[in-house]
Every structure is written in structure tokens, then in C-alpha cells.
Amino acid sequence: MSTQLPASISEETVTEISAERDEPDWLRQTRLDALSALEELEMPSVIETPGRRWTNLEGLDYESIVDPLDQRDETERVSAEGAEVLDFETALDEHGDLVEEHFGSVTDPETNYLTALSTALFTTGTVIYVPEGVDAEDVKIRAEMNSTSLFSHTLVVTEDNASATILERISNGDTAVDGDRYFSNIVEVASGENSYVQYGTLQNLDEDVYNFTLKRGDADTYSTISWIEGNIGSRLTRSDIETELNGDSSETKIVGAFFGHDHQHLDINARVWHNGEHTTADLVTRGVLDDEARSVYEGVQDVGRDAWDTSSYQRENTLMLSDESEADASPKLIIHNHDTEASHSATVGQVDAEDLFYMTSRSIPENTARNMLVEGFFVPVLEEVEVDELREDIDDLIVARLD
Amino acid sequence: MATLELQNLQAEVAETGEEILRGVDLEVKNGEIHALMGPNGSGKSTTAKVIAGHPAYEVTDGSVTLTLSEADVADIDADVDEEDLTWNLLDLEPNERAALGIFLAFQYPAEIEGVTMVNFLRQALNAKLDEREELFEDEDEEAEAESEKDEGYETSPMEGPADDGDVGVAEFQQLLKEKMELLDMDKKFAERYLNAGFSGGEKKQNEVLQAAILEPSIAVLDEIDSGLDIDRLQDVSKGINALRDEQDTGILQITHYQRILDYVEPDYVHIMLDGKVVKSGGAELAEKLEDEGYDWVREEAYETA
Numbered sequence: 196m197s198t199q200l201p202a203s204i205s206e207e208t209v210t211e212i213s214a215e216r217d218e219p220d221w222l223r224q225t226r227l228d229a230l231s232a233l234e235e236l237e238m239p240s241v242i243e244t245p246g247r248r249w250t251n252l253e254g255l256d257y258e259s260i261v262d263p264l265d266q267r268d269e270t271e272r273v274s275a276e277g278a279e280v281l282d283f284e285t286a287l288d289e290h291g292d293l294v295e296e297h298f299g300s301v302t303d304p305e306t307n308y309l310t311a312l313s314t315a316l317f318t319t320g321t322v323i324y325v326p327e328g329v330d331a332e333d334v335k336i337r338a339e340m341n342s343t344s345l346f347s348h349t350l351v352v353t354e355d356n357a358s359a360t361i362l363e364r365i366s367n368g369d370t371a372v373d374g375d376r377y378f379s380n381i382v383e384v385a386s387g388e389n390s391y392v393q394y395g396t397l398q399n400l401d402e403d404v405y406n407f408t409l410k411r412g413d414a415d416t417y418s419t420i421s422w423i424e425g426n427i428g429s430r431l432t433r434s435d436i437e438t439e440l441n442g443d444s445s446e447t448k449i450v451g452a453f454f455g456h457d458h459q460h461l462d463i464n465a466r467v468w469h470n471g472e473h474t475t476a477d478l479v480t481r482g483v484l485d486d487e488a489r490s491v492y493e494g495v496q497d498v499g500r501d502a503w504d505t506s507s508y509q510r511e512n513t514l515m516l517s518d519e520s521e522a523d524a525s526p527k528l529i530i531h532n533h534d535t536e537a538s539h540s541a542t543v544g545q546v547d548a549e550d551l552f553y554m555t556s557r558s559i560p561e562n563t564a565r566n567m568l569v570e571g572f573f574v575p576v577l578e579e580v581e582v583d584e585l586r587e588d589i590d591d592l593i594v595a596r597l598d
Numbered sequence: 599m600a601t602l603e604l605q606n607l608q609a610e611v612a613e614t615g616e617e618i619l620r621g622v623d624l625e626v627k628n629g630e631i632h633a634l635m636g637p638n639g640s641g642k643s644t645t646a647k648v649i650a651g652h653p654a655y656e657v658t659d660g661s662v663t664l665t666l667s668e669a670d671v672a673d674i675d676a677d678v679d680e681e682d683l684t685w686n687l688l689d690l691e692p693n694e695r696a697a698l699g700i701f702l703a704f705q706y707p708a709e710i711e712g713v714t715m716v717n718f719l720r721q722a723l724n725a726k727l728d729e730r731e732e733l734f735e736d737e738d739e740e741a742e743a744e745s746e747k748d749e750g751y752e753t754s755p756m757e758g759p760a761d762d763g764d765v766g767v768a769e770f771q772q773l774l775k776e777k778m779e780l781l782d783m784d785k786k787f788a789e790r791y792l793n794a795g796f797s798g799g800e801k802k803q804n805e806v807l808q809a810a811i812l813e814p815s816i817a818v819l820d821e822i823d824s825g826l827d828i829d830r831l832q833d834v835s836k837g838i839n840a841l842r843d844e845q846d847t848g849i850l851q852i853t854h855y856q857r858i859l860d861y862v863e864p865d866y867v868h869i870m871l872d873g874k875v876v877k878s879g880g881a882e883l884a885e886k887l888e889d890e891g892y893d894w895v896r897e898e899a900y901e902t903a
Contacts, residue, residue, distance in 0.1 A: 548653065553708035555692040556650050556701075557718075557808060558726035564693075567721065571712025571791075 200233055201258045208263050209315050216284050216318070221295055229304045229314040236308040239433065241462065242491045242525055249491040249523060250433060250462040252309070255405055260344055260377040266318040267341040269368050278331035278359065279324040283348065286322035294322060297352050301383035301439075302411045309407045309433075313346045313379040320348035323361060327354040327387070333582075334361045339368030340400065344377040351384040351392060353418075358391035362585050366428070367401045375430070376404045384412035384420055388442065395423035395585040398432065399592060402459065406432040416442030416471070423580050424463075425589040426453040427596070431460040438467050440474035440502075450579040451480035452589055454596055455488030455520075465509075466495040469502035469532075478509040481576045483569055484520035485596075492524040496539060500531045509539040514572050516546060516565070566597045599667045600628045600699055600815035600848065602649070607660035608873075609648050618644045620873035621660065628815050628848040631838075633859055633884055635852075636870035637892050642852045643705060645870070646820045650702035651692035662687040664698055670815060673727075674734045682734055697729030699815030701847075703805035703822050710792040715804070718792050719811055720770040726812055727764045777810045781837045798825035799834075806837035809847070816848040817841060823858035835861030856888035869895050876902075 209230050213223040238252040274280035279290070286294050304314035319338070325331045338347065353359055365380065378400060384392050392412065400406055406429040412420035422436045438447035449465045467476040478494050496507040513522040524541035546568055554564035573593055580586040607622040619641050626632050636642050648655050649662055665684045687695050710718070765773070774788055783803055793801050802822050809817045822834060839862060841847040851862060859867075859881065867883040868875045871892070876899040877883065887895070 547708070550708040550710055552650075552652055552692060553704065553710070554718075554722075556696055556704075557722040557812065558693050558696040558729055559722055560693050560725060560729070561691065563721070563725065567713055567718075568710065571710060574712030574791075 201261050203258070203261065204230070204263055204316070206230065212263065212316060212318060218287060219291060219295070222287070222298070225299060225304060226315045229311040232305045232311050233308060233315070236305060236311050239307045239309060239435065242493055242523060244523060249489070250431070250460065252433060255377075256375070257377070260375050260405060261312075261316075262343040263316045265342050266345050267370070268319045268345050268347070269339040269341060270319060270321070271335070271337040272321055273333070273335035275331035275334050275359075277326065277329035278334065279322070280334055280336075281322050281324075283320045283322060286324075290322065290324060293324060293352060294350065297350055297383065297385045299383075301385055301413045302381055302409060306409070309379065310381060310409055313348065313381050313407070317346035317348040317379075317381070319345065320350070323349070323351045323359060325353040325357040325359045325390075328356045330357070331359040334359055336361065336363040338363070338365050340365070340376070340378050340404070341368040341370040341372065342376075343372055343374070345379070347378075347380045349380070349382040351382070351394065353386050353390040353392055355387040356389050357387060360393045360582060361395065362582055363394070363396045364399070364588070365396065366399045367404070374403060378404050378406045378429075380408040382408070382410040384410075386412065386415050386418040386420055388415045389417040390415070391419045393421040393423070393581060395425075395580065395582055397425040397585060397588055397592075398428055400428040402428065402430050402457065404429045406434075408433070409435045409437070411437040412439070412447065414438055414440050414442055414445035414447060417444045418442060419446040419448075421448040422450065423582075423585060424449070424451045425585070425592075426451070426461055426463070427589075427592045429459065431462070433462045435464040435466070437465075438476070439470060440468060440476065441470045443471040444473045445471055446475040448476070448579065449478045449480075450576055451482070452573055452576045453482040453490065454593055455482070455490060456485040456596060457488065458486070459488045461488070461490040463490065464493045467497065467507065469496070469498045469505045469507060472501070472503040474502060475506045476508070478511075479576055479579060480511045481573055482513045482522070483516060483572065484513065484522055485516040487517070487519045489520070490522045492522075492541065494526045494539065494541070495529065496527070496537060497529045498532050498535050498537065502532045503534045505532060505535040505537065507535065507537040511541040512572075513543045514546065514569065515543065516569070569597060570594065600670050601665045602626045602700070602816045602848065602850075603661075603663050603665070604645070604649070605661045605663075607645070607648065607662060608658045609644060609655045610658055612654055612656040618655070618873055619648065622870070622873070622875055624850070624868060624875060626816055626848045626850050629842060629846045630866065631842055631849045631851060631862060631864045633851045633853060633864040633867045634870060635854065635867060635884060635887060640870040641873040642870055643820050646702055646818045646850070646852055649687065649695075649818055650700060651687070651690065651695050657688055664700065664816070666698070666815070670699065671734065673730070675731060676734045676736070678734055693725065693729060694733060696812070696814075697726045697733060701809045701812055701814035701817040703802075703809060703817060703819040705820040705824065707793050707801045707805055709794045709796070711794050713792050714789055715792050716771070716774060716788040719774060719808060720765060720767070722808070723765050723770065723811060773811065777807055780810065780840060781807055782833050783807060799827065799830035802826060802834050803830065803837070806834055806841070809841055810837060810845075813845050814847055816850065818850045818852070820852045821854065822851070823853055823855065831858060832861060838862045856884050859884050871896060871899055
């Protein structure tokens with residue numbers, strides 16, 4: 196066993212959560228299975244360099260940051276015409292079969308210790324169901340965390356020829372809870388044939404929150420899953436974004452932006468599996484670190500044996516604003532099919548002294564010049580964000596952090 | 599009448615202590631064109647960078663002063679004392695030197711992603727106007743100005759700065775359009791990221807455009823002729839002559855070759871060797887260099903030494 200199970204979590208706890216919500220047997224059993232798997236499951240794998248394991252997930256005091264029977268959130272959901280955007284309990288009532296069919300089908304609850312913990316304990320979340328042929332624009336989820344810990348599960352199902360643009364914001368509510376806290380969010384996207392999903396998240400939790408998120412999509416034939424991930428808040432974020440390109444001619448884009456300061460720690464992972472033929476992936480991440488912030492990035496493009504005619508691209512750039520900040524990046528390309536066009540790159544560097552001098556030599560004060568360079572650094576990523584509101588929100592938070 | 603004066607300027611590379619400038623003397627007044635020539639490694643680019651305040655160099659001796667006339671500070675709102683007309687540039691930050699009227703055109707301009715030309719230039723022009731006021735303000739006013747200091751864009755960098763500052767967006771667009779037409783520049787450049795993906799010639803043209811907009815008293819042009827084809831060389835030269843003729847800018851033209859001097863005729867030519875100006879003269883000096891190279895200068899300089 197990798198981590199001691201918090202004393203507050205037992206079969207009784209899980210059964211109580213499930214009973215309170217009047218859940219069907221299959222879900223209660225899925226929770227209990229996840230709970231018993233905790234004994235055997237490992238923490239998510241973490242980048243290691245000689246003498247160093249970059250993120251210490253084992254070291255978190257889950258005993259004090261997980262309080263499963265006191266989970267409170269305020270979640271606002273905005274639907275779009277023709278689509279259903281429901282809290283989990285309502286979705287179980289109204290679309291029980293749909294939820295049963297897809298829950299855990301994209302992300303195995305027993306992927307690792309933290310996914311299993313989340314499955315056993317989740318009390319909030321959203322089910323987004325977009326029937327065949329429906330275009331659901333501007334679906335919004337605004338979630339506020341108001342307790343020591345909160346576990347959330349979101350399931351997106353788009354049927355054939357449907358599309359959804361989803362904007363999710365995660366932050367703390369006004370209800371003050373002191374001390375270290377834990378937020379866990381699992382998102383599954385099951386796309387139908389020729390469907391399109393853009394799922395954008397802006398995480399701005401306060402800096403006492405430890406945050407674990409795993410987002411995973413299963414792209415069917417001719418479908419596109421596009422992820423946008425903005426990480427600004429939290430004390431520690433472990434974020435995994437993954438797409439399985441299982442259908443022929445499916446596509447994915449993973450766009451990430453993060454900005455860490457003070458003692459924030461960001462562990463960002465983007466992974467794509469090319470399983471079908473003629474699949475395309477584009478992974479673009481840019482991050483900025485100030486003060487004593489740390490980041491670690493891993494990006495994996497995995498081209499399967501049968502993935503003929505694959506196109507796969509990955510770029511990651513981290514900019515460090517202070518001598519005390521640290522970053523590591525590890526882009527990986529695994530190719531099992533020779534009919535592949537692929538590239539990957541990662542850079543870690545500081546604000547270019549020549550760029551800074553160039554701008555100051557044009558009368559711009561050094562601090563303003565530095566801010567302009569940092570804002571400009573994010574622009575190539577922001578340009579990928581199709582939802583204006585999300586782009587503006589991310590940019591506003593970047594600007595606010597620079598002040 | 600603005601005068602830039604270098605006296606016995608000595609400088610080394612800050613990191614290694616390698617001595618580059620060994621006592622440079624130069625004087626450039628506005629309205630004049632000076633050519634600074636010399637073989638590779640003689641210290642020409644270092645001279646330009648030290649004037650502009652590049653942090654990679656440390657000045658070990660000598661001075662760089664800028665003396666302004668009352669006409670040069672006619673735009674300043676505050677009362678300008680007589681003593682405020684002479685500035686020791688070595689005491690000032692690069693942006694302050696620029697605000698006083700020094701412009702450096704770079705041999706290899708930075709490529710800055712995510713910052714469009716139009717936003718950068720308007721930001722620069724407004725920063726210059728603000729900084730000029732601050733430099734001439736007394737201390738109380740300075741503290742007040744400091745608290746109102748601009749800290750970057752107020753809106754998305756993709757949209758550009760909010761419509762504040764001395765020069766508004768519409769007014770600036772018009773100014774930019776005029777200057778670009780003057781330099782035969784395609785207007786699409788204004789919306790592109792600063793120098794990103796520009797050809798060598800486009801970058802040089804962009805440097806002249808920036809000088810045309812910021813209207814410096816003294817422009818130091820570091821090998822602005824390198825990498826230009828003949829058409830572009832003529833465009834750039836036209837821009838430089840316009841700086842002098844229309845804005846009365848003093849030009850310090852650093853070059854290896856006579857070629858640009860056919861279009862930008864210098865009033866004075868200075869030759870640098872081993873970190874010093876060893877010979878000065880008129881335009882004929884450049885022609886002689888073109889014909890005979892630097893050996894005779896070297897011989898003359900060593901004989902004198």
C-alpha cells in the first residue's frame with residue numbers, strides 16, 4: 196500500500212455518502228470497489244530526476260485534508276438549448292442508464308490511489324448530455340468549494356454529430372475554511388462519432404488548497420476533443436489531461452497555461468494515445484513561474500502500432516521570473532508506427548535580457564517591459580482558446596498576478 | 599541644440615572584465631550625421647550599447663553626457679532649471695536615457711512574440727512622454743507620479759493597452775500610418791508581433807520607423823545597413839535622412855562599408871581601432887577606407903603612439 200488510508204474513510208463512510216444520495220446499487224458498489232482497491236493502488240507516477248522526486252503526493256497529510264462527510268459546494272450550471280446539464284443526483288434519476296453506461300468507462304476509477312479515493316468519496320459533479328445532432332454552445336459550470344475537502348466527478352457524453360463548448364471555473368466560495376484543504380476533480384468525456392467537445396477549465400483555488408484533477412477523453416471516429424487548462428491558483432496542483440484517439444480521423448488539442456508564484460507547485464501532464472488511423476494531436480503549454488514556485492511538466496505522445504498516418508505535435512515552454520523558481524519539463528514521443536509525422540520540444544528559460552534591454556531602450560520602464568514580455572509569452576496559448584470569455588478570464592488573472 | 603559627448607569613455611564586459619573601450623572621445627550634435635567606422639572587434643557596437651545603457655558592459659572611466667537646449671525641453675510642463683539641461687547618462691537607466699532623446703537602432707533587434715508592433719510603439723511613445731515629465735519633476739511630484747505608474751497593459755495584450763496615456767489609439771494609428779508610408783512599409787506590419795518572422799531588411803526598416811516615431815535628439819544606428827539589398831538600403835537611407843532633415847536628429851551611423859554613406863552623406867567620419875577613435879575627418883575619409891582598407895590608419899595610429 197502506498198499511502199495510509201485516512202481514519203475517517205471506511206466502508207461506513209462510503210455507504211453513508213451513497214445512501215444520502217439514494218444512489219443505485221451499481222454506483223455504491225463502484226465506490227466500495229474503489230475504496231477496497233486503495234489498499235493496493237499507487238500514487239500517480241511523478242517525474243524523477245537524479246536525486247529528486249519532483250512532486251511529493253505521498254507526503255500530503257490526507258488525514259487532515261480529507262473530511263468526507265462534510266463536503267460543501269456551491270455549483271452553478273448553465274445549460275444550452277437541446278442539451279442537458281445536470282447535477283449528478285438528478286442525472287442518476289433522469290438518465291440512470293446513460294450514467295451507468297459511461298461512468299468510469301473513460302477513466303478507470305482504479306487508475307491510481309487518487310482516482311480511487313475520488314470515486315469512493317465524490318459528492319458533487321455534473322453530467323452533460325448532448326443528444327445526437329445538437330450543438331450545445333456556452334455550457335458553463337461555476338464550482339465553489341466551501342469545505343475542507345471536495346470530490347467532484349464530471350461526465351460529458353456527446354452523441355453522434357453533436358458538439359459542446361464547456362467552460363468550467365473552479366474557485367473557493369466565500370465561506371471561510373481555514374487551513375490546508377483538498378480538491379479532487381475527475382472529468383470524463385465520451386464523444387460520439389463526428390462530435391466536437393471543447394472543455395475549458397480555469398482553476399483559481401486559493402493557495403491553501405491541494406488540487407488533483409484527471410481529465411480524460413475518448414475520441415470516436417471523426418470526433419475532436421479539445422482541452423484548455425488554465426491553472427492559476429492552489430498550493431499544489433497535479434493535473435493530468437489525456438485523450439485516447441480511438442476512432443479513425445479523430446483529433447485532439449491540449450492547450451495549457453499556468454502561472455505560479457510564492458510557493459506554488461504545479462505538476463502538469465498532457466498525454467495522447469494515437470490508436471486509430473489518420474489521427475491528429477497538438478499539445479501546447481506555456482507556464483510562468485515567479486518567486487519560489489515550482490513546475491514539472493510531462494507530455495507524452497504515444498503512437499500505437501495500428502495508428503497509420505499520424506500527426507502529433509507538442510510544445511512546452513516555461514518562463515522563470517526569479518532565480519528561486521524551478522522547472523523541469525519532459526516531452527516524450529513513443530512511436531510504434533513509422534507512418535507518423537511528429538515533433539516535440541520543451542524549453543525552460545528566463546526572461547531574455549536582450550529582449551528586456553530592447554524594450555527599455557525604447558523608453559519603456561523595466562517593470563512594465565517585463566510584464567509586457569510575460570503577457571506576450573502567453574499570447575500564443577491564449578490565441579488557441581476559442582471561447583472569448585475563458586481567454587479574457589485567464590488573461591485578467593495573469594495581469595492581476597503581474598501587478 | 600542637443601549634444602551627446604563621450605569623453606575618455608572606457609568600458610569592459612561586466613561578466614569577464616575584458617576591456618573593450620579604451621578611451622573613446624566623440625561629440626554628436628543634433629542635425630549632424632557622423633559615421634563611426636572600424637574593423638570588427640574595434641568597439642563600435644560596444645560604444646553604441648554603452649551609450650544606451652546595456653547592462654552587459656561596465657563603464658570603468660570617462661563620461662557620457664547629453665546636453666539639451668531649452669528648445670529640446672519645450673514640451674516639458676514643469677519648470678526646467680538651467681542645471682537640468684545637462685545629464686550624465688551613466689547615472690540613468692536605459693529607459694530614462696531613451697526618454698531624454700537617445701535612440702539605439704540595433705544590429706540584431708529582438709524578436710518579441712505576443713507583442714504587436716502597434717501596441718509596442720504606442721506603449722513606448724507614451725512611456726517616453728511620461729518619463730520625460732518625471733525626469734524634470736521635483737521630488738514631491740516624482741513621488742506622486744510613481745504611485746500612478748503604468749504597470750503594463752490594462753486590457754488584454756491581444757487587444758492592446760487601454761485608451762489612456764498621452765497618445766490615444768486613434769491618434770497613434772494615424773501617426774503610425776504616416777510614418778510607415780514615408781518608409782514604404784506595408785501597413786500589415788503594424789499588426790504583426792514585434793520583429794517576429796521579419797526578414798533582416800524588414801527589421802532594419804522597423805528600427806528606423808521606431809526612431810521616426812520616438813523622435814530622438816540623437817540616434818545611434820548600429821550597422822543598420824548590414825544584410826540589406828539595394829532597394830531596402832535606399833528605403834532605410836531615406837528614413838535616416840528624413841530623421842535628420844525633418845526632426846533635426848543627430849545621427850551616429852556605425853558601419854563597415856562606404857555603401858550606405860553614398861545615400862546618407864556624413865558630415866564627419868570617425869575611425870575606431872582597438873577601443874579608441876584614432877582618426878576623424880570628413881566624408882572623404884570613408885572613401886579612402888573603401889579604397890585602401892584600415893592598414894594605413896593602423897600604421898598612422900601606431901606612429902603617433
